[in-house]
Amino acid sequence: MASLLYRLGKFSFRHRWWFLSAWLVMLLGIGGAFAAFSAPTTNNFTIPGSESQRVLDELRNRVPDAAGGSGRIVFETSSGEAFTEAERRAVTDTVAELNSLDFLKSVSDPFEMQAQLDGSADQLAAGQAELEAARAQLEAGKPQLDAAAAQLAAGRDQLSMAQMQADQLDAAGQVQQAEAVRAQLSAQEEQLDAGEAQLAEQQGAYDDGVARLADGEEELLEAQRLAEATDGLRFVSEDGATAFSEVQFQEQSYSVTPEQRQEVQDTANRITDSGVQVFFSKEIVEDVSSLFGPSEGIGVAVAAVVLILMLGTLVAAGLPLLMALVGVIAGVGTTMALTGVVEMTSISPMLALMLGLAVGIDYSLFIINRHRTQLLHGMELEESAGVATGTSGNAVLFAGLTVVIALAALAVPGLPFLSVMGLAAAGTVAMAILVALTLTPAFLGFIGNRILSKKAWAQAGITPPAPHAALAPEDQAAAAQHKENGSPRRWGRLVTKHPVITVVLSVLLLGTMAIPAGSLRVGLPDGGSEPVDSTAYQAYQRLGDSFGEGINGPVIVVGYLPDGLTDREASDLTYEVAGKLRGLENVTTVVPASTSDDGGMVVYQVIPEGGPAAEGTEDLVHTIRDDAGQIQDETGVEIAITGQTGINIDVSDKLMDAIPVYLLIVVGLSLVLLLLVFRSVLVPLIATGGFLLSLAASFGAVVAIYQWGWLGGIFDVHNPGAVLSFLPIILIGVLFGLAMDYQMFLVSGMREAYVHGEDPRQAVRSGFDHASRVVTAAAIIMVSVFAGFIFAHLTMVRPIGFALAIGVLLDAFVIRMTLIPAVLHLLGKSAWWIPKWLDRILPDVDVEGARLLGPAQSPDGTGAEQELASAGR
Template identity: 30%
Template sequence: MSTQSPSFLYRLGRSSAAHPWRVLGAWVLVLATVSTLSWAFGAPMRDDWDVPGARAQQGIDTLREHGVGGYASARVIVHDGSGEPLATAEVGRLTDRLLDLEHVASVSPPRLSEDGDTAILTVEYDQPVTHPDLMANTEPLEGAIAPTIDTGLQVELGGDLPDTAGEPIGGTGEIVGVVFALLILVIALGSAVGAGLPIGIAIAGLAGGSAGIGLLAATMAVSPSAPMVASMVGLGVGIDYALLLVTRHVENLRLGLSPIEAAARAVATSGRSVVLAAVTVLVSLMGLRLAGLTTYDAFGLATAIAVVFVATAALTLVPALCRLGGRKLLPRRVRRGRPERTTQPLTGRWAARVGRTPLPWALASLGVLLVLAAPVLDMHTWPSDASNQPADNTTRQAYDIVAEEYGPGTNGPVTVVVPTADGVTDEVVSTLASDDRIAAVAPAVVTPDGELAIVTAEPTFGPTDQRTSALVSDLRQALPDGAEVTGWTPFFSDISEMLQQRLWVVIAFVVGVSVLLLGVMFRSVLVPLKAAAMNLLSISAAYGVLVAVFQWGWGSDLLGVDRSMPLSSWMPILMFAILFGLSMDYEVFLLSRIREDYLRTGDPRGSVVRGLSATGRVITSAAAIMMVVFLGFASEGDVVVKQLGLGMAVAILLDATLVRMVLVPATMSLLGHWNWWLPAWLDRLLPTVRVEAELEEEPADERELVGV
C-alpha cells in the first residue's frame, strides 16, 4: 500500500461505487427536497428591463413620475386588405373593448394611413411590461380584437407588450439533443448501457438545477429565457462530464480492476478534470455579472446552478451506476472475450502526423480561423425586435404593415421629454424637423400637470438600421439642455452601446481568471496563454459565421430566416461567457492526460500523441453531442435562440476540429519542453493544485475483475 493518504475524490468515487443504492437514494431525497422547496417558496420567472445606467431610462422614469407613460404599451393594427377605407364604427367598438381591459390606462385615437385602409391604435398600460399580469400575456388583447377579425378585417398586434410573447420555445433542442446524443454514445462506447448512463445523469442534474432556478427566482428577477439557456448548457456539460468518467472507468475495467476500484480511480483522475472544468465554466458565467444588467446576473446564476448540479451528479452517480452496470459497460466484443483491436486510434495517428510537420498545419488552421473571423469586423448588434420574427408572427405582420403604410421609422419613434418651464419646446420641435433623418414630427403634447412637453419624431429608417445609434447620439448633442431623448428606440440604442463596451470588460475578466486557473492547474505559463488565445480565435470565428449568416444573409433561409438582420445585442456577451467555459472544458480534459503522460515519460511530443489518443474519442463524441444540442435550439422559432444555438454549435465544431485536432498538437509539438516552463519564483507564488492524481495501490484481493 502507498503511504500517501487517498485523495478526497478517490474516496468519494470508491464510497459511491461501494454503496450505489445509498447514493441513488440520497439523490432521490435531494431532488425531492429541492423540488418541494421550489414548489413551496419558488417564484415565477420574470424580467426586469429597467437599466439605470442607460440614459434613456432617465426619460422613462420622468414619464412615469408624471403618470403619462414609461410603462407597457401595445399597438393594434387594423388593416383592410381590399384597400377600402376602414369603417369608423368598427374601429370605435374595438377602442371601447380595449379600454375595458385590465391595466389599460388609455387608447389613442386611431391614426389612419393616407389611403384610410389602415389604423393604428396605441394602448397604454399603467404598469411596466414586466408586470406578471402583462409580461408575455396577449390573451386579453386577442380577445378584444377577435370580433373585429370576425368582420373580415386583418388585425395584428405590435409594440413592446406583444413583443414579449415572442415565439414559443417548443423544447425541440432538448429532445433532438437527447436522441442524437444516445446514438453518438452507443457508437462511442459500444454499449447501450454505457450510452444511457451519461444521459440519465445529465437529466438528473438538470432536474435538480431546474428546481434550484425556481428558488433563485424567489430572490431576484430571473428571465423566462434563463432556464432555456441553463438547460442548453447543463445538458451539454452534464453528458460531457459523465462521458469522461464512464470512459475512464471502462479503461480501468479493461486493465483488470474491479468495478469499485475502477470507479474510484476514474473519479480520482478524470473526476479531477471534471471539477476543474466545472470551475472554469463557473468563472466564465460569473463574468456575466460584469455586463451591468440584472438580466445577465440571472442568466449567469441560473446556468451556474445547473452546472453545479450536473457536475455533482457526474461525480457521485457515475461511480454508483457504473458499479451496478458491471461488465455491461464494456463493448460486446470485450464481454464475449474477443480480442480487441490493437491499432493506434485515429486521433493518435492524426496527432503524430501533425506533430511531424507542425508549422504548416498550425499556419493553415490559423488562416482558416482568421478568414472565418473576418466578418466580425462588420458586426452590428441591436436588441431583437419584431422585424426579426418569422413572417407569420403577428408582431412581424404588424411591423411590416406599419412600415409599408406609414414608413419604416414609425416602428421606431423617438420621444423627447422637455420641461415646459424651460420654454424650449419650440426649439426642440424645430431642431427635430430640420434633421434630414427625421421623416415626421408630431405636435408637442403637454402633460396634465403642465410640467412636461412630449414630442414624438419618426426617423426615415427603421430602428434596426445602423444609422439609429448615430441619430440618437446627434440629437442628444443638438437638443437644448433639459431635453431627454427617450423611448424604446433610444433605450435599445443605449443598451446596445453599453453591452458593446462591457463585452471587453467581461472578456478581460474571464480570460484573466481562466489563464490564472490553468496556470495553477498545469504549472505552466505558455499552456494557459495559448489556450486562451485559441479559445478567443474559435469564438471570434463563430461570431464571424453569425455575421455572415444573419447580417449578410448567407444561407439564412436554411434556418427559416427570410431577411438579413443585426445580431442580438444580448448574444455576444452571453455566448462568449458560455463558450469560453465550454472550450476550457475540452482543454482541461486533453491537457490533463497530456500532462499525466509527460510527467511519467518526459517526452513532450509523444505525450501529445498519447494524450490525444486517450481523449480524442471522448472529446469528439462530447463535441458532437453538444453540436447536436445547440443545433436543435437553432431550429426554434425565436431568432435570438437561433443565433445563440448556431453560434455555439459552430464554435464547438471549430474547437473540436481545428483547435483540438490541429492547433493544439501542432503548437505543443513546436514548443516541446517549453510547454511546461514555469519560472521558479512563479512556481513558489502559485498555490499547488495537482490535476494528475496520485493513484493508490489497490489491495490484492481487488485485483481480480468481478462482474458485479
C-alpha cells in the first residue's frame, strides 16, 4: 500500500491541475445534488419494531386526531397579574386566527378549556340537585300512583259484585230491576276505564321519570369520573397570569416545515401589542436547517492560530484548513443530499461536520509536516510529496480506516437513526482521507518551496532549490547537519526520567475524574436544556412553574378494551384503568384523552410529577410496563406506552443495552489492530487500557458538568439532567478511532527506533522526540475544533462537543504522551515481546511505509530505516 500511495502522491503532484479540476467538478456535482434533493432534518428518534413505535403507528391509523405533531404556546401577562378581559379576548382572537391556518389541525383556547374544568364542579352540583329533586318527585308520586291503583282495583271489585247482583235479579225474573242496575254499572265502568287510562298515563310518566333518573345518574357518574380524572389539570394558572394552548399539526413534527413553524410564531406574536408575552415550546421553534453557527468558527480560528505557529506561514497554515473544508463540503454535502430519501436526524450532519473538520485538518497536517521535514533534509519537491504520501499518508489511511470502522459499527445496536449517524460521519471521514491522499500532494505542487518560510530555510542553512532540482553540494551538507541536530523534547525526558511517579499520577488523575461516571444516566434533551434566553426554555420553565414539571412531558398510555362491551361497560373499564394508573407513584393525574371510532382503543395522557427527562418519569414508564400484566388480569384491558416521552426512554434504554457489545467490538478491534501494527503483546494491552481509562474519565467529566451541573455557569448548563442518550456510544467509537491515530503516529516511531537498534528505553525517547511536536499540534487542533461545538446553536450537539474535546485532550496528552511513554520506559525490552510463532503468522502491514525508501532514494544514501527514523512524523 505504501508503494501505491507513493506513486499516487507523485502522480497528484505532477498532474495537480487535473486533480484540482476533478475535485471542483465533484464539489459542483455534490452541491447540485444538495440543492435538488436535500430535505429538512429532524429530531425524531424512533425504534422500528419496538412496542412504543408499533403502538404509535397503530394510533395514527385508529385515532388520527392524536397522531399529528404537537406543541404548546404559552401566554403570560406582562404585569404578572391575572389576565384582564381585554387580554383574554386578545388570546381568544389569536387562537381563532391560528385555527384558520390550514396546516394546523386544532389550537385550544385556554380560557374556554379552563372554564369547562372550573364549571364542571358547579355543573356536577347542579346536576346532583336536579337528580335529587327528580328522585324526590318520583318518590312523592309513587304513593299517589299506588293509592289510585288500589282505588281503581277496589272500584273494579265493587263493579264485579254489582254485576253479580244484576245477574241474580235476572235469574229471579226481576228484569227491569236488573236492567236499571246494569245501566248504573255501565256508567261506573266508563268511569273506571277512564281512571285506569289516566293511571296508565301517570304510570308511563313515572316510568319515564325513573328511566331519565337512571340516565341522569349514569351521566352524573361519568361526569364525576371525568372530574376526578382531570383533577389537577389546568390550562390557566391558579394566579391567572399564565395560560397555554395546545397546538396540533396536521402532519408529524418532522414533516412540519420551518416556514410553517415560523408562520405560527408570527401569527401568535401579534398579540404582544396587547401587552401579552408569548413563548413557544421547542416543538414549534425547533429549526435544524442551519448546521454551522458562530461558536463553531471559534474552534476553527484557534486551529488556524496553532497551524500558523507550527508551520510558520499563512500559506502552509491555510492548506490543512482548505483540505478540511473540501472534505467537509464533500462529506456533509453528500450526507445532506441524501436527506431527501433517508430520514436523518439533525445530529447526523453535525457529527459529520465536527469530525470532518477535526480529522481533515489533522490528516493533511501529518502529510504536510512530513513533506516539510523531508525538504529540510534535502529531498526534492516531487519526490518528497510522493514519499510523504507513501509514509505518513499510509499511516493516515490506516488510522482513518479505524475511525471509519468504529463509526460504521454504530449500526450494531440496530437503531436506524444511529446507523445513519455513524455512516454519515464515516463517509465524511472517508472523504477527508481521500482529500488528504490526493488533493494535498496536488496543492504541495502548487505551493512549492513556499510550504516553508524563508526563516525556516535560513535556519537550516539551505537555499530553496528550483522545482525538480537537487540541492547544491553545500546545501546537502547543511541538510545532513540539520537532520542530525534534532532537538530533544523536555516533556519526553521528564516522564521517562520519573516513570513510576508519572504512571501513578496519571492513573490517579484519570481515576478520580472517572468517579462521577458511576452515576451516568442518559436521556434525550427537552426544552429545559435549551439556552436560557430562548423562547423554548422560557416556555418550558413557565409551564413547569405554573402547571408542574410533568406538563412538559406527558406519558401516552394506550388501552385496548375487550370486544363486545356495552357503552356502559366500556366506560367503566376506561375509568377503572385510569384509576389504577393514577394510583402509581410519580403520577399527578391521568386523563382519558380520546377514543378510537370503533371504541376499542382508549388513549390516556398520564401527567407525571417530574419533567420528561426526570428519573421519576423514567421509573414511571418502567413501572407501568411492569404492572401492565396485572392490570390486564384485573380489568381485561391490555395497555402499552407510546408518545415522545416513552419513545425517548426506549431509545435511551436500547442504547445503554448496546454499549457493552459495542465496547467489546471496539476493544477487540483495538487489540487486533495494535497487534498487527506494533507486533507486540503488551503494547496493545497498554494502549487499550489507556483508552478505557481516558474514556471513563471523559464520561466522568460529562456527568459532573451536564448531569450534576458542576461549572454550569461556564458551560451554559443551567438545567442539569440526563446525559444525551447516544453520547456514550458516539464517544466510544470516535475516541477509539482518534486514540488509535495518535497511538500509531507516536508509538510507531518508538518501535522503529527500537527495531533499528536503539536501546529500548532510549527508543521511547527518540520516538517521542520525532513525533510529539506534530501530535501535540494535531491534538490541540482537534480539541479546539471539538470545543467550538460546546456552545453550538443546536444544544444537542453541545455535550458531544465537550465529550470529544475532553476525551481527545485526556487521551492525547495524559495517555499517549505521558502514561504510554512512562510505561514503555519501565517495561524496556519486554514491551516489544511477541511469541515467535505469532510473529511468523502476523502479516507485516508496514503502517508507516518503512520499506518505501531505498538507499538510492534517500538523500544521504542511508537507506529506508534511517530515513524513516530521522524524518519527522
